[in-house]
Amino acid sequence: MKQEDKTLIQDICARFNRDRTRMMDVLIEAQRALGYLSSDVIDAIAEALAIARVEVESAASFYAFFSQKPRGKFVIRLCNDIIDKLKGVDRVASALREQLGIDFGQTTDDDLFSLEWTSCIGMCDQAPAALINDKIVTRLSSDSIREIVRSLKEHGDFSKLKLALGSGNNSHPLVRSVVDNNLLQRGAVIFAPSEPSQALGKALAMSPTEVIRSIKTSRLRGRGGAGFPTGMKWEFARNATGDARYVLCNADEGEPGTFKDRVILTEAADLMFEGMTIAGYAIGSEQGILYLRGEYAYLRAFLEDVLAQRRSKGLLGDNVGGKAGFNFDIRIQLGAGAYICGEETALISSCEGLRGDPKTRPPFPAQKGYLDMPSIVNNVETFCCVTRILDKGAGWFAAIGTTGSAGTKLFSVSGDCERPGVYELAFGVTLAELLKIVGAEDAIAVQVGGASGRMVNPSEYGKKLCFDELATGGSIMVFGPGRDVIKVARAFMEFFCEESCGYCTPCRVGNRLLKQGLERFIRGMAEPSDIEYLEQLGKTVKTMSRCGLGQTSANPVLSTLQSFRSEYERRVVKNTSGLQPSFDIVKALRDSETIVKRKSVHVGH
Amino acid sequence: MSATIHFTIDGVEVTGKAGQTILQAASEAGIYIPRLCAHKDLTPHGSCRVCTVMVNGRPQAACTQPVSDGAIVENETAEIKELRRNLVEMLFVEGNHYCMFCEKSGNCELQALAYRLGIQAPRYPYFFPQRALDATHPDIFIDHNRCILCGRCVRASKELDGKNVFQFIGRGAHKRVGFNAPDGLGHTDAAVSDRFVSICPVGAILKKRVGYAIPVGQRLFDKRPIGSEIEARRAKGK
Numbered sequence: 001m002k003q004e005d006k007t008l009i010q011d012i013c014a015r016f017n018r019d020r021t022r023m024m025d026v027l028i029e030a031q032r033a034l035g036y037l038s039s040d041v042i043d044a045i046a047e048a049l050a051i052a053r054v055e056v057e058s059a060a061s062f063y064a065f066f067s068q069k070p071r072g073k074f075v076i077r078l079c080n081d082i083i084d085k086l087k088g089v090d091r092v093a094s095a096l097r098e099q100l101g102i103d104f105g106q107t108t109d110d111d112l113f114s115l116e117w118t119s120c121i122g123m124c125d126q127a128p129a130a131l132i133n134d135k136i137v138t139r140l141s142s143d144s145i146r147e148i149v150r151s152l153k154e155h156g157d158f159s160k161l162k163l164a165l166g167s168g169n170n171s172h173p174l175v176r177s178v179v180d181n182n183l184l185q186r187g188a189v190i191f192a193p194s195e196p197s198q199a200l201g202k203a204l205a206m207s208p209t210e211v212i213r214s215i216k217t218s219r220l221r222g223r224g225g226a227g228f229p230t231g232m233k234w235e236f237a238r239n240a241t242g243d244a245r246y247v248l249c250n251a252d253e254g255e256p257g258t259f260k261d262r263v264i265l266t267e268a269a270d271l272m273f274e275g276m277t278i279a280g281y282a283i284g285s286e287q288g289i290l291y292l293r294g295e296y297a298y299l300r301a302f303l304e305d306v307l308a309q310r311r312s313k314g315l316l317g318d319n320v321g322g323k324a325g326f327n328f329d330i331r332i333q334l335g336a337g338a339y340i341c342g343e344e345t346a347l348i349s350s351c352e353g354l355r356g357d358p359k360t361r362p363p364f365p366a367q368k369g370y371l372d373m374p375s376i377v378n379n380v381e382t383f384c385c386v387t388r389i390l391d392k393g394a395g396w397f398a399a400i401g402t403t404g405s406a407g408t409k410l411f412s413v414s415g416d417c418e419r420p421g422v423y424e425l426a427f428g429v430t431l432a433e434l435l436k437i438v439g440a441e442d443a444i445a446v447q448v449g450g451a452s453g454r455m456v457n458p459s460e461y462g463k464k465l466c467f468d469e470l471a472t473g474g475s476i477m478v479f480g481p482g483r484d485v486i487k488v489a490r491a492f493m494e495f496f497c498e499e500s501c502g503y504c505t506p507c508r509v510g511n512r513l514l515k516q517g518l519e520r521f522i523r524g525m526a527e528p529s530d531i532e533y534l535e536q537l538g539k540t541v542k543t544m545s546r547c548g549l550g551q552t553s554a555n556p557v558l559s560t561l562q563s564f565r566s567e568y569e570r571r572v573v574k575n576t577s578g579l580q581p582s583f584d585i586v587k588a589l590r591d592s593e594t595i596v597k598r599k600s601v602h603v604g605h
Numbered sequence: 606m607s608a609t610i611h612f613t614i615d616g617v618e619v620t621g622k623a624g625q626t627i628l629q630a631a632s633e634a635g636i637y638i639p640r641l642c643a644h645k646d647l648t649p650h651g652s653c654r655v656c657t658v659m660v661n662g663r664p665q666a667a668c669t670q671p672v673s674d675g676a677i678v679e680n681e682t683a684e685i686k687e688l689r690r691n692l693v694e695m696l697f698v699e700g701n702h703y704c705m706f707c708e709k710s711g712n713c714e715l716q717a718l719a720y721r722l723g724i725q726a727p728r729y730p731y732f733f734p735q736r737a738l739d740a741t742h743p744d745i746f747i748d749h750n751r752c753i754l755c756g757r758c759v760r761a762s763k764e765l766d767g768k769n770v771f772q773f774i775g776r777g778a779h780k781r782v783g784f785n786a787p788d789g790l791g792h793t794d795a796a797v798s799d800r801f802v803s804i805c806p807v808g809a810i811l812k813k814r815v816g817y818a819i820p821v822g823q824r825l826f827d828k829r830p831i832g833s834e835i836e837a838r839r840a841k842g843k
């Protein structure tokens with residue numbers, strides 16, 4: 001390793017005080033500077049942080065955006081979620097393969113381009129989409145991607161691409177992105193037109209306990225999907241013993257089909273940061289962290305600027321808002337491509353510079369979270385609600401929505417609908433009403449809650465969107481006539497196989513088996529007993545898994561078995577011949593021919 | 606932390622101490638809860654999930670779940686036994702477990718657990734993965750084919766040997782145990798006398814040149830099923 005590279009690594013580590021809990025930042029910066037994380041780089045980081053090299057490699061090898069092999073100057077990560085597939089991502093992929101002469105997972109000989117697939121990047125409303133390094137390109141076609149690649153080959157500068165900037169702050173000098181907000185309906189809470197917020201001032205005039213009581217009175221529940229009462233979570237953290245407390249904001253919006261936090265981060269970041277500050281005051285914290293998914297790195301400079309402005313206005317820093325003794329600041333922790341980090345304890349692991357493995361519970365984060373201190377993790381949207389509740393009153397908020405689900409909800413709608421985008425509606429709206437608003441009344445199936453949610457058939461469209469009937473963290477994926485729900489389920493299982501952290505057996509192995517099982521139905525090789533096989537397997541994964549990812553990862557199979565059972569039944573091959581349909585004799589022969597390196601003379605195929 | 610906690614496992618009254626896990630209290634009481642990643646000398650890991658029990662109707666890993674007063678724990682119901690069998694079968698198809706000629710046969714906890722749970726052959730299709738061997742260490746042989754990712758070696762090296770020889774590398778299906786040296790175990794400070802060597806429940810970590818030393822019939826699980834030593838405590842009326 002060149003001495004100057006070693007010095008560079010030492011400088012990066014020094015910038016983060018040689019603190020191993022800042023490993024994510026160190027790895028991100030090292031990769032940015034040197035292109036990839038070679039074995040030498042890992043050694044140098046280990047030396048500078050005075051830890052075992054295997055600890056560095058362990059973290060580096062966990063996240064999809066870190067590479068231990070050389071990559072091209074431009075890494076094109078094409079989003080392969082189900083909506084991108086419906087919108088023709090395969091054609092874009094073919095164009096890329098053809099033009100670059102490489103397959104996915106490879107780098108061109110001139111070291112200019114690498115091709116990779118990536119899970120949902122939060123752009124389903126403008127699919128197909130891709131990341132080119134940390135920039136976003138959307139609404140791709142085979143023609144548009146060819147033009148992008150041609151231009152990059154010509155001048156090698158992403159900023160010179162002739163791309164139309166997106167709406168709102170997407171055209172802000174610090175963002176300059178093609179992303180569109182597609183904010184199609186503003187509701188009463190998050191995107192309500194309003195005067196500058198008085199929330200923080202009002203909160204600081206109350207005691208911290210009163211702030212928590214106000215949140216409890218509002219009946220606010222977590223917007224990430226699980227719906228845990230926010231006030232109760234804060235109370236646990238406030239009452240837990242610890243030398244410090246932390247406020248963590250979950251902006252790791254990775255659930256396929258969700259992109260509403262992207263719009264909040266772009267258009268209402270102040271609202272979110274204000275909510276975090278209020279939380280800091282309420283639980284007695286001096287430090288907040290915004291965990292921003294690596295896919296949204298294009299928003300980082302902009303968000304840092306919002307934070308800087310808040311500091312200069314005295315809304316962050318020492319004596320926040322003029323309140324003597326209340327010191328609070330926020331830092332941004334960038335992720336690096338791992339859906340699991342949206343799970344709150346995995347998010348904490350990642351903030352601590354570790355692999356994004358979920359932690360053992362108990363203890364819960366409110367007792368022992370970030371750096372083993374009492375911590376709260378709330379969703380971006382939840383913090384925005386907090387600000388409005390303090391500004392306009394708990395009663396005002398509680399009067400919106402339903403009894404069990406107060407307030408509004410942001411829905412990210414994508415797929416086979418006329419108007420994909422973000423809609424803010426009061427909880428309690430029925431799925432049928434939402435489908436009408438977005439122009440998707442002919443939907444044959446709707447996936448509510450993303451890959452970990454459930455597939456709903458038309459007989460359930462009259463149900464309400466709320467925590468107690470059809471719960472969702474925001475994702476609504478619409479499937480129109482002619483779509484195959486079993487293929488959709490397979491796409492979700494592919495996603496879970498890719499994103500499982502691999503910590504526990506049922507999720508690591510069971511999801512691969514579930515995917516294989518679906519494959520048999522799709523290829524017409526399923527036997528009648530395969531339906532029960534899938535049910536038993538799904539139950540095992542759901543019951544035995546360690547964290548929320550595993551416990552919900554069988555839902556694509558279990559919920560389609562429930563809501564679309566006839567789709568499975570009609571594909572079952574009735575076993576009249578006495579042969580096992582799942583045994584593929586042609587494939588078995590082909591495999592053996594490959595091994596022995598000669599063709600079989602007895603069977604023609 | 607010496608407060609006494611009373612709860613039941615399959616209807617049997619069990620007494621535990623505050624701060625204990627269900628697995629620890631059960632073991633002391635002579636009740637065997639199947640487990641693979643858990644080991645009495647190591648911090649609980651909660652990864653194999655084989656020790657999952659129902660606590661007041663909710664699934665919890667017994668190795669990490671603290672005892673609680675009045676809890677109703679179900680351990681040996683038909684449902685749980687079936688779910689455990691499924692997990693053990695998953696571990697068998699995920700790796701390459703050649704029991705018939707594995708040096709660990711008869712002393713292997715995975716194999717013994719399969720026998721105890723009545724597994725004849727896995728019903729799941731085998732993955733037949735391609736996994737590496739590492740023979741770079743003069744005295745220790747690593748076979749990732751037989752690894753079940755329980756993490757006992759990772760913890761033992763840290764907690765018992767005071768070293769840092771292992772850590773998990775990769776994610777999901779690509780997860781494996783990595784060494785603290787790019788060129789293999791032989792380039793780490795691992796020693797054959799380290800506890801991690803004998804603590805592996807399967808045949809993934811083996812001492813070189815001592816294979817098949819114990820005759821069939823005298824191996825650890827040849828005469829009594831795994832867990833018998835724990836159940837013996839109860840028989841003695843501990």
